[in-house]
Amino acid sequence: MRATRWSKPAAFVMAVGLVAAACGSSSKGSSSTTAGATTTAGATTTAGATTTVASGGQVGDVIPKATNQPYGQDATTKTLYKGAGGFQIDTTKCPSDWNPTQGITDKQIDLFISLPKAGPLAGFGLIADGAQSYFNYVNSKGGIGGRNIVLTSKDDGYKPDVTKTNIDEALQAKKYANTLTVLGTPNNLAVWDELNTECMPQLLNGTGAAQWGDVENHPWTTGMQLDYFTEAKLWATWLKGKYPNGAKVAAIVYNNDFGKSYEAGFKSAIKGTNLTLVSEQFHDATTPNLDNQYTTVAATNADVLLLSTTGSFCTQGMAAVEKGSWHPTVIMSGTCGSLAQFFGPLLKQGLTGKGTNIIQTFVDVNDPANANLPIVQAYSSWLPKDSPALDPTKTTYFTGWIFAWYMTEILQQANSYAGGLNRANIMIAARSIDQTSPMLIKGLQSKMNGLKDAYLTEGGQMVTYQVADPAQLGKFVPAGDLLNLEGQLGTYAAVKKALAGS
Amino acid sequence: MAKLTLTERTPAHLAYRLVGWGLAAAALLYLPWFAHTPARIDQYSQVVAYAVAILALNLVIGYSGQISLGHSAFVGIGAYTTVILVADHHWSYFATLPVSFALAFVVGVVVGLPALRIRGLYLAVVTLAVATAFPTLVLKFDSLTNGANGKQAKEKLVPPSWTPFDAHSRFGPVAYRYFVILAIAVVVFVLVRNLLRSRVGRALIASRDNQTSAAVAGVNLPVYRVLVFGMSAAFAGVAGSLLMIYNPQATDGKFGIELAIFLVVALVIGGVATLSGAVPGALAYVFIPYYATQWTDNFGFLKGRPGAASISGVVYGVLLLGFVFLLPGGVIDGLRRLRARIVRVVPNPSWLPTGRAPAPRPDAEDLDPTFPQLTTTNRGNNP
Numbered sequence: 057m058r059a060t061r062w063s064k065p066a067a068f069v070m071a072v073g074l075v076a077a078a079c080g081s082s083s084k085g086s087s088s089t090t091a092g093a094t095t096t097a098g099a100t101t102t103a104g105a106t107t108t109v110a111s112g113g114q115v116g117d118v119i120p121k122a123t124n125q126p127y128g129q130d131a132t133t134k135t136l137y138k139g140a141g142g143f144q145i146d147t148t149k150c151p152s153d154w155n156p157t158q159g160i161t162d163k164q165i166d167l168f169i170s171l172p173k174a175g176p177l178a179g180f181g182l183i184a185d186g187a188q189s190y191f192n193y194v195n196s197k198g199g200i201g202g203r204n205i206v207l208t209s210k211d212d213g214y215k216p217d218v219t220k221t222n223i224d225e226a227l228q229a230k231k232y233a234n235t236l237t238v239l240g241t242p243n244n245l246a247v248w249d250e251l252n253t254e255c256m257p258q259l260l261n262g263t264g265a266a267q268w269g270d271v272e273n274h275p276w277t278t279g280m281q282l283d284y285f286t287e288a289k290l291w292a293t294w295l296k297g298k299y300p301n302g303a304k305v306a307a308i309v310y311n312n313d314f315g316k317s318y319e320a321g322f323k324s325a326i327k328g329t330n331l332t333l334v335s336e337q338f339h340d341a342t343t344p345n346l347d348n349q350y351t352t353v354a355a356t357n358a359d360v361l362l363l364s365t366t367g368s369f370c371t372q373g374m375a376a377v378e379k380g381s382w383h384p385t386v387i388m389s390g391t392c393g394s395l396a397q398f399f400g401p402l403l404k405q406g407l408t409g410k411g412t413n414i415i416q417t418f419v420d421v422n423d424p425a426n427a428n429l430p431i432v433q434a435y436s437s438w439l440p441k442d443s444p445a446l447d448p449t450k451t452t453y454f455t456g457w458i459f460a461w462y463m464t465e466i467l468q469q470a471n472s473y474a475g476g477l478n479r480a481n482i483m484i485a486a487r488s489i490d491q492t493s494p495m496l497i498k499g500l501q502s503k504m505n506g507l508k509d510a511y512l513t514e515g516g517q518m519v520t521y522q523v524a525d526p527a528q529l530g531k532f533v534p535a536g537d538l539l540n541l542e543g544q545l546g547t548y549a550a551v552k553k554a555l556a557g558s
Numbered sequence: 559m560a561k562l563t564l565t566e567r568t569p570a571h572l573a574y575r576l577v578g579w580g581l582a583a584a585a586l587l588y589l590p591w592f593a594h595t596p597a598r599i600d601q602y603s604q605v606v607a608y609a610v611a612i613l614a615l616n617l618v619i620g621y622s623g624q625i626s627l628g629h630s631a632f633v634g635i636g637a638y639t640t641v642i643l644v645a646d647h648h649w650s651y652f653a654t655l656p657v658s659f660a661l662a663f664v665v666g667v668v669v670g671l672p673a674l675r676i677r678g679l680y681l682a683v684v685t686l687a688v689a690t691a692f693p694t695l696v697l698k699f700d701s702l703t704n705g706a707n708g709k710q711a712k713e714k715l716v717p718p719s720w721t722p723f724d725a726h727s728r729f730g731p732v733a734y735r736y737f738v739i740l741a742i743a744v745v746v747f748v749l750v751r752n753l754l755r756s757r758v759g760r761a762l763i764a765s766r767d768n769q770t771s772a773a774v775a776g777v778n779l780p781v782y783r784v785l786v787f788g789m790s791a792a793f794a795g796v797a798g799s800l801l802m803i804y805n806p807q808a809t810d811g812k813f814g815i816e817l818a819i820f821l822v823v824a825l826v827i828g829g830v831a832t833l834s835g836a837v838p839g840a841l842a843y844v845f846i847p848y849y850a851t852q853w854t855d856n857f858g859f860l861k862g863r864p865g866a867a868s869i870s871g872v873v874y875g876v877l878l879l880g881f882v883f884l885l886p887g888g889v890i891d892g893l894r895r896l897r898a899r900i901v902r903v904v905p906n907p908s909w910l911p912t913g914r915a916p917a918p919r920p921d922a923e924d925l926d927p928t929f930p931q932l933t934t935t936n937r938g939n940n941p
Contacts, residue, residue, distance in 0.1 A: 174851065174871055211851045216708060216809055217604070221848070224597035228728070242708040242809045249712065265707070312697055312706040341706075342694045 116494030118434045119194055120465035128473025128481050139484035141506025147480055150255035156478035159233030165205050168232040170222040171239035173211035180239050184209035186456020189442045200467045216246035223247040227254055233479055237262040237459045252276045257483045260459050269510035270548035278486050282417050282513045285551050288321030290415050290539040291387050294518045302330030306353035307362040311338040318364035324554040334358050350376040363388040370398050374409040390415045395529045410523040415516035418495045421454045431494040458495045499538045510547040515540035566906045596732040603736045606743045607800035609840035614793035615821050620831035622786045623766030624673050627818050628685030631692035632662045632791040634813025636798025641808045645711035651803050658795040666791020670784045689818035693810035708809030715803050739800045827881050829888025838889035846874055
């Protein structure tokens with residue numbers, strides 16, 4: 057009897073031991089996935105999809121400074137705030153207990169972020185660590201007018217319901233000035249109505265969906281990244297330069313909002329040009345491979361293939377092209393820019409993916425050519441000093457720096473506005489950004505212009521993947537001129553019109 | 559040894575049961591005041607909605623002895639029905655409930671048809687296919703479901719003016735939604751309880767425990783099997799609608815294979831073939847990941863380490879193993895055993911023809927604690 061009494065607890069202990077063992081190995085596994093964590097099959101997420109290797113970055117302030125923008129509180133109507141491009145905030149429309157200085161004291165600014173730190177997309181969680189590290193850097197140099205920026209991050213596992221719980225709790229804690237870089241399109245959609253009703257700035261969303269330019273209906277929400285719609289317009293612009301006599305284009309498109317944003321952007325950009333879209337093959341999230349799609353588009357013998365997809369489908373698409381007899385110019389989604397994650401698996405098949413073109417917006421910290429940039433030097437020396445556990449070669453930390461740089465820019469400007477640092481001025485500043493980030497590829501601007509331009513980054517450099525040794529990962533080299541459509545997209549209303557027409 | 563022995567159907571026993579139910583009802587009604595923030599009330603609403611889903615799954619797994627890994631799809635059908643009708647056709651939330659019920663019932667009957675021919679693992683695989691297919695279908699019909707970005711309804715359920723809830727406060731609408739969800743859940747629980755105590759329920763349990771003898775006794779096995787699948791799916795659909803009352807946003811990922819598995823897990827945690835097991839199961843489903851993440855945020859040695867939050871999944875796994883090994887009957891079974899040390903209920907001897915009470919079972923209230931397919935112990939014979 058005694059033996060059976062103890063057998064169950066003993067079995068339990070052994071089982072726990074097994075879990076612990078599994079945990080040990082899985083943590084190793086996850087660190088290898090996070091290394092190149094720029095995107096995943098979640099398709100519409102893709103926050104860190106912005107790394108680059110192209111030509112050098114540009115000289116910009118490592119810590120942005122206020123530029124005396126003439127915005128802020130109205131001199132006569134104290135509840136009215138005015139910004140660039142006719143953007144205004146009337147705080148009488150906010151809840152009666154809305155506090156303009158919530159989360160802002162003389163010593164500290166409290167910000168909130170919700171993103172996956174556990175689960176399949178845990179790699180994106182590093183953005184929060186990277187952002188906090190940049191804020192610590194800013195704090196060590198005096199902060200925002202003597203105020204330290206403190207970031208509270210919560211895990212949502214990429215589940216919109218959990219994001220909502222996190223955001224609700226953050227709202228009800230009444231101690232945060234704004235949210236930043238909430239990750240994932242459905243996750244942001246789950247909370248944006250509420251945040252707009254509550255007049256809580258929802259800034260620099262960690263997704264490239266075009267919705268974040270909906271300044272008319274969601275004035276308190278902004279994005280940061282190059283949106284997929286504009287990215288496809290950049291493809292068309294580049295192709296026009298490469299094929300002045302016209303070209304036939306075929307596309308493999310992810311059958312969701314993400315893929316369709318590319319489709320709509322490309323179609324709207326080739327109207328009236330001699331580029332023709334001859335075949336579009338859609339694939340679902342669950343399709344095992346792209347063989348059928350590839351066979352159909354290859355039969356058209358088009359000059360160009362667009363891989364408007366993400367995750368492992370990028371790798372499959374490149375592999376199909378390289379193995380086949382059809383040799384189109386391949387343009388691939390920028391969400392598949394991570395070499396280790398998407399090009400690495402090709403090596404095992406004896407393939408390389410060479411010749412693939414993608415759009416890049418921000419500099420790559422791992423490219424030796426960028427090592428002398430002040431921002432890269434600051435990043436490489438500060439990150440391990442701030443927290444020895446953070447490895448600067450993991451580009452997702454740098455993605456966190458990119459988001460945090462813009463947040464700091466917003467806070468610096470808001471602090472200089474009439475009325476001082478408060479949440480209305482933070483929102484005004486977020487819609488009036490007109491300063492070039494040192495992380496951007498040289499020649500690009502990042503600009504918001506209130507009701508006229510609701511997208512921050514609208515340009516990029518087309519780069520081609522080149523391989524010297526087929527057994528090693530290659531590198532991206534710039535192809536053609538810088539592509540810049542800054543200020544041309546306008547607001548989400550334009551995208552909606554194009555989506556309805558396509 | 560029990561400190562207190564109660565005889566069934568005596569005033570003392572009645573009072574004991576009344577106090578028990580009264581306490582439970584009071585606790586449920588008091589919960590919104592116990593919460594300090596509306597977000598916490600929302601979590602209670604989630605618990606109640608998921609409890610309905612677990613209860614629905616229990617009908618199939620616990621009471622009819624079939625395995626379903628596809629209930630996430632039925633919850634999803636209910637959720638999408640509600641959110642589409644509210645968002646695109648401006649229905650009231652309440653009017654969508656019967657539609658969710660009916661639609662999920664029909665799909666449940668269709669999915670249940672294979673259950674006539676196959677059992678056990680094979681049925682599990684078939685239903686697993688349903689769970690896998692559902693998110694794909696959501697993406698496929700994106701004109702209806704809005705694809706990967708999820709479908710949301712702008713209009714939330716707000717308290718009408720005749721209720722004591724202030725529609726413009728932060729607590730009012732949230733508490734109102736909690737009580738609405740709770741009221742509907744209570745109705746579902748009572749319906750299921752009555753169903754199980756009726757001829758249908760006895761027929762189900764009989765066919766679960768011994769098909770042959772049930773058939774010999776006149777139970778029409780095919781009809782009952784399909785019917786229970788349909789009913790279970792319908793209640794799961796209602797659970798989906800309740801989730802949308804709490805937060806009107808449906809995404810494909812929310813009703814995928816993960817939910818299907820976790821419903822089964824929550825069922826095991828709560829207790830298979832117990833009605834009340836749905837509540838601890840749902841509590842575990844909502845709160846364990848939530849607190850596990852919070853705890854792990856506070857572990858000093860993990861702080862600042864990349865991927866540290868993934869430990870919450872491990873904590874969840876360990877707890878689950880703990881349940882399977884140490885409390886195989888689930889939380890409810892554990893509580894009942896605990897109670898059996900204090901209170902013992904014995905049958906009233908006056909009912910028996912001999913006038914002599916038989917030896918009391920450890921658990922007189924259970925419909926039938928044994929479920930050979932899923933529980934490892936047969937409590938009836940366990941020393």
